[in-house]
Amino acid sequence: MNSQAPQQSPVQPRQFRRQRILRIQLDTYSRAIELLADAARRRYSPITATIGIANGGLAPAQGVSELLHVPTYRINAKHNPTDATYSEATGVVTYDLNPLTSELAGHRLDGTVLIVDDICGTGATFTTLLPELTAYLGPEVALRTVALCRNAGGTLDPDLWIWTVDDWVSFPWEQPPAADAPIEDLPIPSQVQTP
Template sequence: MTNSSHAGKRVFAQCVPFAPTHYQCFDAARLIAESVVGIDPDVTCVIGIASGGIKPARLMAAYLKVPFHTVTARHNTSNALFQQATGDVEVVLPDTLPECLSGTVLLVDDIAGTGATFAAVSDALNDRLDHSAEIMTAALFRNRGCVQNPDRWAWNVDDWVVFPWETPHHGLTRPVPTLKWVSAR
């Protein structure tokens, strides 16, 4: 287990949370996976950040036909809406994660709020990367306040996102716009 602190501030218009459908999230995961086909070095595994990154990462790994792994990272103190990130990220690498990672390791989460989670998990994985390995980050959503952008993302948002795999939100929600392309850093 490692702790890491990376500052940043999420942007919330505090209107109504976005609520993507399962289909929209799966389609975005597929498009992100398609966007990394043929990169050099090749993607050799996909790591989903628990818990929000697991479903999109599993889909990307299946699409790319590479092994799927998970890590745990947490910094939100609850699941309450419009919560600012603490910047203190606790990372737990499971015993099942390979000791040596090579090629491009695709690290996936559902949202990049500030970039702190990706930075903390990347730091925690550094000792497992061989000399030529690279980490590439991908998120379905990127909050406009994100200071450390992922390498790939589908939507930019300025409000909270309620994912279909989370506890259902009983208030008003709004749809996400139609996905037209994957953004890349």
């Protein structure tokens, strides 16, 4: 069994202005997935697989995989103590690699693999998981991190992302948050951001 005890990472507080909830509408989300897939194809080809960090990274990983015609794998990880709005990350990342190892059934990934999450808040989830994946990778694998959003307070930049945000984000697959703050839609993107 690959279920792991929590891993403590140094935590950099995320930036929340607490002025509004940033919402990603479905058409905006679809455009973001197209841009991420295209950027990954142009920069890192050939892409051989995506790994979605569930729960939030699974939908974008599947969307990118569909456009690139590659398989999606899943790993489970949790960084926030709750799903409550403005919940601060603790630096403790719990994870379970069993969904990935079951699907691989002893095989190793090769080529360029995209590790996908919905948001890179502090960077602790990516930082914790990347070294844990090496046992499931071939010798020449390149791992690239991809996120829809990057929090402005974080210190880690993914390899590719769309929006830099400074408030709580509501994603299309989530229930709208129960918050008194106004809703502001993120704009339809025109480009991918890189470090």
